[in-house]
Amino acid sequence: MSTGNDLNCFFNPRSVAIIGATSKKGKVGRVILENFIKRFKGRIYPVNPKYSEVLGLKCFPIVKDIPDPVDLVIIVVPAPIVPTVLKDAGEKGVKAAIIISGGFRETGTEEGKRLEEEIRKIGIEYGIRIIGPNCLGIYDNWSGVDTFFLPDEKMRRPPRGYISFISQSGAFASALLDWMAYNNIGISRAISYGNKIDVDDVDLIEFLGKDEKTKIIVMYIEAIKDGRGKLFIENVRKVVKNKPVIVFKAGKTARGSKAAASHTAALAGNYDIYRAAFRQAGIVEATSFDEIMDFAKVLLTQPLLRGNRVFIVTDAGGIGVMLTDALTKEGFEIPVTPPDLKEELRKVLPPHCIVENPIDLTGDADDDRYRTVLEKLLPKPYVDAVVVGALPQIPGMTFKIVDYLSELKDKYGKPMLVIDIGSEEAVKFKVELENRGIPVYESPERAARALRALYLYSIYRKKVG
């Protein structure tokens, strides 16, 4: 494995060569070239001995024929040819390669293993950092590097944002990106590293930790490379002082060896050890697909929690009760409204409203009633976070609430989550609120889990200073 960690050539190259570029429809070499033509601002060099021109760009037979320096090569040729083209790139002085091609160790064949070992050695010999093989590579929303060989109409590209995503699974990465695009959630950089013969999670965490375009890192991990666990913990620890890291670990059910010589070895499931490591590193662990994005949106948009006391403001009593149960289960306190605040609230609310926590503004509430109450509530020192139940079915609810809530969130700097359940109208509210940095959840339980994730991260940050 190469040392040093300048992965910048992968994400911000000035020039790229696409080895195996073609104009043949449906081919990976064409999709990637099209992606680059569409979004990449640097120089693009198609490489393929069969053509002199591809999609209007001059095509070179081999990388060494390109007259200018090349920062990054993207390799999509069949596995047996990869060593040759990689060597060419090395002789040209290229320092970064993304190998999309499959047909290596993952095939389980001797030949696949041998080829993989060969390219690993070439990488070390020429000092080329390698992502892959057998991967989707990089989708970078800022530089336009996009080696995800799935056409736009099959996988929509999400808008620019600040969530970066590292995935061991290519399919999961592309599905999540497509889903994020559909839900209008922004992405910064996404990496699928496949067989990770060189660049792995540990290197990528370090790079994204220093990246100013990344405010939160989400990872899908199946397994960390042998012997890299300690460095993984060390690198994550540095990163989480500034930005949260959310990890989803797949492959939870693999157990330790049953024939283990000691009791301890028999008890230690692989996942138990990962969980312990995540905890020690300050990682927020997502345990389901839903949680990945539920956690990401609250951690991306909300300030840290100073304590665990939550007030609930709702237009529906039922949601208030559900929230109380869900939040209590996650370890939050739902304090009784103190007498002085009760007095203040009674003065400004109609007599049928309930000023106990959950504060129930009832079905005749309107946006102004929310604002009035939240203005009283948010400045109080005993309020650490507010969950707003804003069911849009009541007649008094309009889009003014979006402005109100976002103003209040900025003014008081306390976490604010919204519960919003319903059909098209509810979805409209959700989109508007989330565009303004207020995370919206469809169920009290999911909101409570998300707030818990924010709380755990807040505690960790406090601990490490």
Place this chain on the structure above:
Amino acid sequence: MGPKQIITNAFKEGRTKLLEHEAIEIVKYYGAPVAEARLAKTPEEAAIIADEIGYPVVLKVVSPDISHKSDVGGVIIGLHNREQVVNAARRIFDNVAKNAPSARVTGLLVQKQAEKGLEVIVGGLRDSVFGPVVMFGLGGIFVEVLKDVSFRVAPITEDDAIEMMCEIKAAKILEGFRNIPPVDKKSLAKVIIAASKLLEENPEIDSLDLNPVIAYPTGAVVVDARVILKK
């Protein structure tokens, strides 16, 4: 004998497991409180050791070939004086000769008998990804049936060790419950930290169980230690 020498000796003798007194010795070396234990070759020697470490004591046969000592009559507890120790030692040698005639007998372990307390287990193993890992749990059914244990990647601090204790589902029992007094977490932390150091500093060690460790309102002792070496 230091840890390195104990391990070297074991390898020389072709063993992949330390003998009880070696295991206790090595755990003690890394700062864990242990129930004092020494090896005696004869009943008379056992009595001398018992006098030195103080009564009551327990005698256990030490043999690389016997893993279930009680089954062959190889354990006698509650010995309060010289005479009892000498008699018990003879009985153990007889029992073993009769019930496990082909077993090699290294000698007898003379160990200070620990008072009753809360039994916990501390363990350690080497993970291919994370390296040394330590484990904590309550003994008995908690670990056997419920697998109620917590883990940390080594090295660990005292805070980590205390967090591990708070993390198990039965954590409240450590705080004291009805007739169970609260335990001394700082003493238990010393045991977990010892397990962590032992693995960090001796790459030849593959895994270990300290089971049971008995925890008291003040203090804790490692009563039984099993240390497995890499093959």
